[in-house]
Amino acid sequence: MENQDLVNQINQLKKEKNAIILAHYYQEPAIQDIADFVGDSLGLSIQAAQTSADIIVFAGVYFMAETAKILNPTKKVLLPDLDAGCSLADSCPPEAFRAFRNQYPNHIAITYVNCSAEVKAQSDIICTSSNAKKIIESLPTDKGILFAPDKNLGNYLIKETGRNMILWPGACTVHEAFSIDKLIVLFEKYPKAKIVAHPESEEQLLLMSHHIGSTSSMINYIKNSMDDEFIIATEAGILHQIKKEVPNKILIPAPVKQFTTCACSECPYMRMNTLEKLYLCLKNETPEISVPENIRRKALLPLERMLSLSC
Numbered sequence: 001m002e003n004q005d006l007v008n009q010i011n012q013l014k015k016e017k018n019a020i021i022l023a024h025y026y027q028e029p030a031i032q033d034i035a036d037f038v039g040d041s042l043g044l045s046i047q048a049a050q051t052s053a054d055i056i057v058f059a060g061v062y063f064m065a066e067t068a069k070i071l072n073p074t075k076k077v078l079l080p081d082l083d084a085g086c087s088l089a090d091s092c093p094p095e096a097f098r099a100f101r102n103q104y105p106n107h108i109a110i111t112y113v114n115c116s117a118e119v120k121a122q123s124d125i126i127c128t129s130s131n132a133k134k135i136i137e138s139l140p141t142d143k144g145i146l147f148a149p150d151k152n153l154g155n156y157l158i159k160e161t162g163r164n165m166i167l168w169p170g171a172c173t174v175h176e177a178f179s180i181d182k183l184i185v186l187f188e189k190y191p192k193a194k195i196v197a198h199p200e201s202e203e204q205l206l207l208m209s210h211h212i213g214s215t216s217s218m219i220n221y222i223k224n225s226m227d228d229e230f231i232i233a234t235e236a237g238i239l240h241q242i243k244k245e246v247p248n249k250i251l252i253p254a255p256v257k258q259f260t261t262c263a264c265s266e267c268p269y270m271r272m273n274t275l276e277k278l279y280l281c282l283k284n285e286t287p288e289i290s291v292p293e294n295i296r297r298k299a300l301l302p303l304e305r306m307l308s309l310s311c
């Protein structure tokens, strides 16, 4: 089917089934354009918590759709490709996380939303890159903190908040793929450019950056900046939204250490979703996300704590 036919069919099915499409900024442009809401992890969680739709099609990765299901047990939550995982979530297996927690029984466990429902269920509070600083600052100062699974975000937050956290040694393969050496060369070529980075990136890159924030925060910074040139260190899908918001600004993807499928940085998991898979999943109402009820109930609490500090 042609793209325009898929778009027409998806819009028709959406109406018939009272469905909503939530898409992350890392989705391919065609998916972002057909979505009812495009956002960062926090924005998407808030939308998922508030929607009155019967079906949520989550154009993102597994942990995002799972989060929507935890918040909406009675709704059908669909993910166009069930294999759309996350290297960061995979770096923190639930059993190993349990052993880690047991080593520090009196510490508060704050976990980044990029983790499985089982890990969320063992956590005290969840955060995203949008609200992590605020959430850490809300915790009692006499308590130790465990932070999982992203060590780069964790290190950045230690500096930002001055809180001494014990970090899980996980990382995102996409954000660790940026090359500092190539970035230095690129910056020499564009000395007026502002470097804008996601905090999942490595420390050296963050030290060179003019702005560090979640995907939404990066977009807002570029939109509101008086500058015209930006080097962007995150997944390349974000460029689509930024181009829509500020078509005249010059956007340069940060260079990666080794080229894989492209010279920029695409998340292989996010890119598993396609417009055709989205159409098929809405039509057939599968693949559907399910979370065992005992895990869902335990994971809901730390998520609700996060949302109450974020809305």
Ligand code: 13P
Residues within 6 Å of the ligand: 039, 040, 041, 042, 114, 128, 129, 130, 172, 198, 200, 213, 214, 215, 216
């Ligand atoms: P954001 O919450 O900033 O959108 O980040 C999600 C993500 O997976 C980054 O790799």
Ligand code: SF4
Residues within 6 Å of the ligand: 061, 085, 086, 087, 088, 089, 114, 172, 173, 174, 175, 200, 235, 267, 268, 269, 270
């Ligand atoms: Fe996970 Fe990294 Fe992909 Fe984000 S970019 S979904 S953290 S693998």
